[in-house]
Amino acid sequence: MNKKLEIIQLLKKNGVKTTPQRLAIITFLENNLIHPSAEQIYETLKKDFPTMSLATIYNTLDKLNEIKKVIKINFSGDNKVHYDYNTHFHYHFLCNICNNIYDITPKEKPEMLGAINDGHHIEETHTYFKGICKSCFTKRKGGKNEHK
Amino acid sequence: MNKKLEIIQLLKKNGVKTTPQRLAIITFLENNLIHPSAEQIYETLKKDFPTMSLATIYNTLDKLNEIKKVIKINFSGDNKVHYDYNTHFHYHFLCNICNNIYDITPKEKPEMLGAINDGHHIEETHTYFKGICKSCFTKRKGGKNEHK
DNA sequence: TTTATAGATTATAATCCTTCTTAATTGATA
DNA sequence: TATCAATTAAGAAGGATTATAATCTATAAA
Numbered sequence: 172m173n174k175k176l177e178i179i180q181l182l183k184k185n186g187v188k189t190t191p192q193r194l195a196i197i198t199f200l201e202n203n204l205i206h207p208s209a210e211q212i213y214e215t216l217k218k219d220f221p222t223m224s225l226a227t228i229y230n231t232l233d234k235l236n237e238i239k240k241v242i243k244i245n246f247s248g249d250n251k252v253h254y255d256y257n258t259h260f261h262y263h264f265l266c267n268i269c270n271n272i273y274d275i276t277p278k279e280k281p282e283m284l285g286a287i288n289d290g291h292h293i294e295e296t297h298t299y300f301k302g303i304c305k306s307c308f309t310k311r312k313g314g315k316n317e318h319k
Numbered sequence: 320m321n322k323k324l325e326i327i328q329l330l331k332k333n334g335v336k337t338t339p340q341r342l343a344i345i346t347f348l349e350n351n352l353i354h355p356s357a358e359q360i361y362e363t364l365k366k367d368f369p370t371m372s373l374a375t376i377y378n379t380l381d382k383l384n385e386i387k388k389v390i391k392i393n394f395s396g397d398n399k400v401h402y403d404y405n406t407h408f409h410y411h412f413l414c415n416i417c418n419n420i421y422d423i424t425p426k427e428k429p430e431m432l433g434a435i436n437d438g439h440h441i442e443e444t445h446t447y448f449k450g451i452c453k454s455c456f457t458k459r460k461g462g463k464n465e466h467k
Numbered sequence: 468t469t470t471a472t473a474g475a476t477t478a479t480a481a482t483c484c485t486t487c488t489t490a491a492t493t494g495a496t497a
Numbered sequence: 498t499a500t501c502a503a504t505t506a507a508g509a510a511g512g513a514t515t516a517t518a519a520t521c522t523a524t525a526a527a
Contacts, residue, residue: 188494188503209485224506229485246394246445250514251484264439275436288423290453291412297394298446305438336523338475357514372477377514398485399513469527476521487510494503 174240174256175201181238192220196231200256206244206263206272208251246299247272266304268311273304322388322404323349329386340368344379348404354392354411354420356399394447395420414452416459421452 175197179189187193195216200207203215209228216223232254235241244253244263248270255263262275286293303311323345327337335341343364348355351363357376364371380402383389392401392411396418403411410423434441451459 292450292456293448294450296448300441300444302440302442308440375476
């Protein structure tokens with residue numbers, strides 16, 4: 172089933188209204204798998220919704236996060252929370268140079284999930300990588316500036 | 320070699336002065352492996368250094384991070400950066416209830432390190448887990464409140 | 468012993484992201 | 498269409514971190 176429709180139904184079920192602003196945010200996420208920050212969504216949607224408030228963006232993203240249809244990424248290099256519409260298990264790669272976040276699909280899920288380690292009950296597993304992304308690495312071939 | 324001495328030498332080598340405040344911060348980290356935030360260090364050291372400024376804490380932690388003797392943890396549940404004096408490879412476990420951060424020592428290092436994936440050059444691997452820590456899980460045995 | 472100087476500390480202001488507050492508006496339902 | 502709770506928008510507020518500017522300190526030079 173279409174994820175957008177699924178979200179709309181889920182929201183309704185939870186007594187959350189589907190307003191034009193919220194639909195626009197969901198559509199943006201659907202069409203831009205770039206792990207945007209709230210700010211990025213805001214800047215884009217302002218064109219169609221000149222009165223849109225940042226608070227509305229945060230509000231909607233939180234609701235989507237609550238129903239587990241959007242994942243919060245809070246280990247980015249720019250100190251902002253980024254939002255991921257892809258909720259299937261995957262890894263993230265953060266480029267130390269351009270700060271973009273890329274998806275890395277694992278061959279298999281790690282086994283730690285659901286395990287008990289030292290008595291701690293593991294409910295979520297998060298893995299991410301840092302380094303130099305393909306694009307930045309290629310650009311760098313010419314110059315040899317160290318990053319950071 | 321003692322890590323503290325190693326740090327002091329490294330700082331000197333980098334032209335960073337070892338002031339009483341900085342030594343106190345390093346000693347705190349050495350004796351408190353609790354992944355403290357800057358605030359926590361500040362509150363503790365204020366007793367011995369009443370005029371200590373938060374800016375000094377941040378400044379010193381940044382320098383320690385630059386020489387790779389302290390790791391920044393920025394995926395904690397409380398929106399603060401936490402600092403880890405243990406720079407050996409290990410995992411972190413964040414309790415969803417008490418928000419404490421615990422170390423989990425892996426049996427072996429993951430193999431992704433140094434790999435090239437989709438053309439991205441991986442330089443760092445980070446894994447952390449979330450769930451309910453041993454202590455919170457035990458306490459909960461009686462009551463049955465859901466977290467969050 | 469003075470002076471110079473480079474870096475460190477402190478207090479405070481500034482910044483930035485995110486959340487909160489409030490009043491007005493909107494949407495879902497009957 | 499009327500009702501009422503939910504939502505929006507604007508700005509204020511909050512909180513963590515960083516920047517600034519005025520001392521201060523340690524060391525070295527004179």
